Amino acid sequence: MAPASDPRLPLTPLTMALLLALAENDLHGYALMQAVEHQTDGALTPGTGSLYAALERLMADGLIGEVPPDELPDEDRRRRTYRITDEGRDLARAEAERMVRVLRVARERRLAPEGPTVVEPGR
Amino acid sequence: MLHRLMRRLFLPAAFRERHGAAMEAVWREALASRTTPGARLRLWMAEAADLARTGLRLRRERRRHGHAFVARRRTTTRGGGTMQGWIDDGVHAVRALARRPTFTAFAVITVALGIGAVTAIYSTLDAVVLNPVPYDNADRMVTLMRPIGTSGAMRSPASEQVEAWAAMDDVFEAVEQSALSTMTLTGSGEPALLDVALVRPSWHAFTGRLPFLGRAFTEEEMSADARVVLLGHALWRSRFGGDPAVVGRTVDLDGEAWEVVGVMPRRSPVVHFGIQEVDLWRPLPPGPVQSPPVGVLREGVSLESALERLEAPVLLGDGTEAVGTGRGVVASLADRMRDTVTILMVAVVALLLIACVNVSNLLLGRAEGRRRETAVRSALGGGRGRLARQMMTEGLALGLLGGGVGVALTLGGLRVVHALRPPDLTTLDAVSVNGGVLVFAFGVTLAASLLFSLVPVVHASRQAAADALRAGARSVGSGALGARFRWVLVSAEVALSFALLVGSILVLGSLRGLLHQDPGFDAGRVAVLEVDLPRWRYDSVDERVTVLDDLQERLAAVPGVDDVARGVGMPGAAGVTFGTVEVAGAEPVDETFTFHGPPVGPGYFEALGQPMLRGRGFTAAEIADPEAEVVVLGEGAARRFFGDDAEVVGRRIRIGGGDSWQTVVGVTVDVPMTGLATTDRRFQMYWPNRPLYSTGASFFVRVAPGRDPAAILPEARQIVREHAGAAHIGEARPLDDVLASTVGRERFATTLLTAFAALALVLAAVGLYGVVSQLVGQRTREIGIRMALGADGLRVGRGVLLRGLGATGLGLAVGAVVAGVGLQALSSRIFGLDGGARPGAFVAAAVVLTSVAVAASWVPTRRAVRVDPTTAMRID
Numbered sequence: 001m002a003p004a005s006d007p008r009l010p011l012t013p014l015t016m017a018l019l020l021a022l023a024e025n026d027l028h029g030y031a032l033m034q035a036v037e038h039q040t041d042g043a044l045t046p047g048t049g050s051l052y053a054a055l056e057r058l059m060a061d062g063l064i065g066e067v068p069p070d071e072l073p074d075e076d077r078r079r080r081t082y083r084i085t086d087e088g089r090d091l092a093r094a095e096a097e098r099m100v101r102v103l104r105v106a107r108e109r110r111l112a113p114e115g116p117t118v119v120e121p122g123r
Numbered sequence: 124m125l126h127r128l129m130r131r132l133f134l135p136a137a138f139r140e141r142h143g144a145a146m147e148a149v150w151r152e153a154l155a156s157r158t159t160p161g162a163r164l165r166l167w168m169a170e171a172a173d174l175a176r177t178g179l180r181l182r183r184e185r186r187r188h189g190h191a192f193v194a195r196r197r198t199t200t201r202g203g204g205t206m207q208g209w210i211d212d213g214v215h216a217v218r219a220l221a222r223r224p225t226f227t228a229f230a231v232i233t234v235a236l237g238i239g240a241v242t243a244i245y246s247t248l249d250a251v252v253l254n255p256v257p258y259d260n261a262d263r264m265v266t267l268m269r270p271i272g273t274s275g276a277m278r279s280p281a282s283e284q285v286e287a288w289a290a291m292d293d294v295f296e297a298v299e300q301s302a303l304s305t306m307t308l309t310g311s312g313e314p315a316l317l318d319v320a321l322v323r324p325s326w327h328a329f330t331g332r333l334p335f336l337g338r339a340f341t342e343e344e345m346s347a348d349a350r351v352v353l354l355g356h357a358l359w360r361s362r363f364g365g366d367p368a369v370v371g372r373t374v375d376l377d378g379e380a381w382e383v384v385g386v387m388p389r390r391s392p393v394v395h396f397g398i399q400e401v402d403l404w405r406p407l408p409p410g411p412v413q414s415p416p417v418g419v420l421r422e423g424v425s426l427e428s429a430l431e432r433l434e435a436p437v438l439l440g441d442g443t444e445a446v447g448t449g450r451g452v453v454a455s456l457a458d459r460m461r462d463t464v465t466i467l468m469v470a471v472v473a474l475l476l477i478a479c480v481n482v483s484n485l486l487l488g489r490a491e492g493r494r495r496e497t498a499v500r501s502a503l504g505g506g507r508g509r510l511a512r513q514m515m516t517e518g519l520a521l522g523l524l525g526g527g528v529g530v531a532l533t534l535g536g537l538r539v540v541h542a543l544r545p546p547d548l549t550t551l552d553a554v555s556v557n558g559g560v561l562v563f564a565f566g567v568t569l570a571a572s573l574l575f576s577l578v579p580v581v582h583a584s585r586q587a588a589a590d591a592l593r594a595g596a597r598s599v600g601s602g603a604l605g606a607r608f609r610w611v612l613v614s615a616e617v618a619l620s621f622a623l624l625v626g627s628i629l630v631l632g633s634l635r636g637l638l639h640q641d642p643g644f645d646a647g648r649v650a651v652l653e654v655d656l657p658r659w660r661y662d663s664v665d666e667r668v669t670v671l672d673d674l675q676e677r678l679a680a681v682p683g684v685d686d687v688a689r690g691v692g693m694p695g696a697a698g699v700t701f702g703t704v705e706v707a708g709a710e711p712v713d714e715t716f717t718f719h720g721p722p723v724g725p726g727y728f729e730a731l732g733q734p735m736l737r738g739r740g741f742t743a744a745e746i747a748d749p750e751a752e753v754v755v756l757g758e759g760a761a762r763r764f765f766g767d768d769a770e771v772v773g774r775r776i777r778i779g780g781g782d783s784w785q786t787v788v789g790v791t792v793d794v795p796m797t798g799l800a801t802t803d804r805r806f807q808m809y810w811p812n813r814p815l816y817s818t819g820a821s822f823f824v825r826v827a828p829g830r831d832p833a834a835i836l837p838e839a840r841q842i843v844r845e846h847a848g849a850a851h852i853g854e855a856r857p858l859d860d861v862l863a864s865t866v867g868r869e870r871f872a873t874t875l876l877t878a879f880a881a882l883a884l885v886l887a888a889v890g891l892y893g894v895v896s897q898l899v900g901q902r903t904r905e906i907g908i909r910m911a912l913g914a915d916g917l918r919v920g921r922g923v924l925l926r927g928l929g930a931t932g933l934g935l936a937v938g939a940v941v942a943g944v945g946l947q948a949l950s951s952r953i954f955g956l957d958g959g960a961r962p963g964a965f966v967a968a969a970v971v972l973t974s975v976a977v978a979a980s981w982v983p984t985r986r987a988v989r990v991d992p993t994t995a996m997r998i999d
Contacts, residue, residue, distance in 0.1 A: 029149040047173025048146040
């Protein structure tokens with residue numbers, strides 16, 4: 001599917017933040033909450049309600065899954081740990097590319113500072 | 124527990140089922156990561172909002188998509204989802220409250236009093252302690268000073284120091300100098316003495332405040348020392364009618380024409396040791412500045428590291444070296460009031476708790492009354508959660524109503540705070556209900572609603588299941604558990620009001636003590652009149668002396684006046700001298716001392732009725748002769764430097780290592796030089812009042828015995844206006860009054876604390892009355908039967924009365940412990956709580972509370988035993 005036409009885009013900031021966090025590591029609930037906060041410099045601080053509603057939606061859409069307990073170290077087995085799926089990774093990438101396009105236009109309009117060039121989408 | 128409750132309230136059951144446990148775990152970790160109570164509170168509020176939002180969104184999605192995951196596990200009696208249920212309950216609650224206006228009004232007023240008091244004190248805390256300086260970078264502002272020896276006293280730094288510090292651009296973003304002065308405004312109406320700030324154009328960047336009309340000063344105007352001014356907002360409104368056309372006009376200041384170039388916004392104080400609002404701004408002339416500069420720390424630079432840099436010695440022009448230091452502006456302002464406001468905050472929180480207990484009790488009483496309804500609904504399958512939620516909604520509706528009324532009360536309450544403001548606490552003027560305060564009030568309202576709904580909810584849901592319809596047709600008797608609980612609540616109320624009462628009795632007593640201490644002079648017979656002769660009108664010393672002498676003579680001639688003397692400043696707000704002290708013929712001491720005391724003229728001690736212990740006061744000849752190096756010492760200072768028995772008069776003393784030695788001509792008693800707030804008299808020293816010290820004088824007018832010193836003030840003012848037209852009159856008050864105003868902060872705290880204690884007492888009495896009368900009401904039938912069977916009314920009544928007193932006694936015991944522990948914790952933080960008369964205060968508070976409790980229990984009891992038995996039997 002061409003990224004530009006994906007009807008699920010743009011993602012909500014929380015959805016994107018969760019996918020980005022999981023793109024690096026498998027994480028459990030509280031770690032996810034922290035990762036989101038950290039990633040966005042505190043701009044996003046989801047409560048438990050938003051967090052689990054978003055996780056449920058991501059699961060239902062097949063973008064993330066739960067890690068089977070036997071893959072986890074013993075001390076983490078009690079907690080549900082989430083992992084991004086390939087589809088989730090694709091969608092996050094599509095969203096990132098969309099953002100790059102937005103950024104490029106913003107730079108042309110001098111709305112964003114010049115910076116290191118980001119990899120061109122589609123390359 | 125609370126989180127679970129919130130999840131139940133907001134989230135669909137299925138969602139809770141799937142994620143409840145995980146959410147609970149995450150929440151625990153998130154909460155544990157916050158270390159301060161403030162951060163936790165913010166997290167709680169954010170979480171509650173988040174849960175409510177999520178609940179709404181899940182429901183919306185379900186409606187839109189029929190999404191399976193929010194399908195409900197079971198339906199309630201009314202069907203519909205959680206949110207719909209909430210709305211239904213809300214409507215139901217409001218209807219229920221409207222049906223019982225008396226109950227509702229009563230509960231709302233109780234909640235409103237509690238929330239109003241808490242909000243008023245919080246807004247005070249906000250303005251005085253949390254945000255006393257209205258500038259964005261206020262928390263990085265540091266007053267830069269130069270310590271004087273080891274005395275702990277400070278003075279303005281040398282210009283070399285200021286230069287050196289301004290060059291430290293790794294520490295300071297800016298080092299701003301400004302000065303304060305006064306000018307006399309003439310032209311339209313009475314001459315007015317205005318407070319003036321002398322500033323540079325950079326001051327606007329430093330504070331972030333620009334003129335909202337006109338413009339700031341230009342560099343050219345600065346270097347040319349141009350006659351241009353900016354008007355303060357208050358002056359612009361009062362004196363110029365808020366007319367924007369004032370910009371460009373000229374005004375007469377100190378007899379010269381100055382051009383108005385702009386108007387400054389409200390709340391633009393000058394920052395020095397603290398902050399001060401001014402009437403006017405004018406350019407700061409080039410050259411050294413005689414007031415401390417204020418530095419703005421760079422982001423990330425700590426005060427400690429800045430202090431280290433300030434302490435580095437700087438070489439001065441005269442070859443000596445000087446060190447510097449600094450104090451955070453916000454901290455030094457906040458410290459003065461932090462303890463007082465904290466105590467008041469504790470008091471109002473106690474008051475709010477009492478209010479909550481009262482409402483809790485009312486709701487519990489109502490729940491008892493509705494028990495059959497509850498039981499029926501429960502038996503018909505109304506879920507316990509549903510019933511609980513309904514009561515919760517009712518509580519919340521009550522709370523919100525009360526909170527709204529409470530905020531309205533706060534607006535009134537703040538007028539009281541403003542009216543009680545001690546003169547030296549200008550930050551209190553800024554107290555207002557702003558956005559932050561409203562958010563706080565809302566949070567408190569939610570917390571309070573939760574608190575007072577919780578008890579009845581828990582109680583009802585526990586009971587509803589147990590006794591569904593068990594008790595048959597007759598009304599269900601008062602459950603033992605419910606009744607016991609209500610008595611416990613009454614005891615809690617009594618305990619809290621007892622603690623408050625003890626605190627306020629102690630504080631009242633010590634304020635009385637402060638006000639009634641013997642000042643050492645005859646304050647009751649003396650009036651003070653401060654007169655300032657502006658330089659622009661009376662420019663030579665001789666001219667000023669002639670005018671002051673003339674005024675003194677005229678004042679002395681007023682009928683009823685015994686004596687008039689002159690000085691500068693006055694007891695209660697005296698001048699300060701610092702320095703090392705050497706005594707002729709003794710080893711020098713390497714220590715810096717602080718002396719309090721004003722320059723005074725001849726006859727000063729006689730006019731004030733202040734006894735000389737040895738020697739005499741200054742003679743007219745000593746005052747007139749600038750070469751006469753003489754001082755009068757206070758008792759404490761004489762003892763410290765000359766010992767108990769030595770002949771002090773005639774000995775010589777040198778202060779601050781100067782060239783001249785001072786001869787001690789007399790020793791007088793120590794007086795409250797720094798005001799009545801402390802009984803510590805410090806070292807005192809009086810100087811001859813030489814005319815060049817000051818442009819004005821304080822006249823001390825002693826009236827004949829039995830006359831009121833206040834009564835001569837109008838005539839005294841009239842004399843000054845007639846014979847020194849351009850003079851400005853400052854303080855014109857009886858000396859008693861001047862001294863009393865030095866305990867303004869203590870009076871402020873005491874008045875509010877007493878008011879809160881009185882309110883607490885009323886609420887506790889109302890609570891007790893409510894419980895006893897409901898209890899008696901429920902037992903009317905029983906009492907009726909016993910009376911019909913010939914029981915003695917007195918004995919039946921005594922039973923009820925004793926229960927009321929028992930609850931009171933328990934409350935007193937707990938309250939005594941609470942008060943004891945509380946006083947221990949707070950004793951060092953507020954005047955008067957540090958020992959003395961404690962048992963007395965406890966006993967007095969206990970007597971007051973017990974009498975109130977007897978009255979509150981007796982009234983409903985008496986009504987019950989007077990009921991006609993047949994009426995009683997028929998009830999129900």
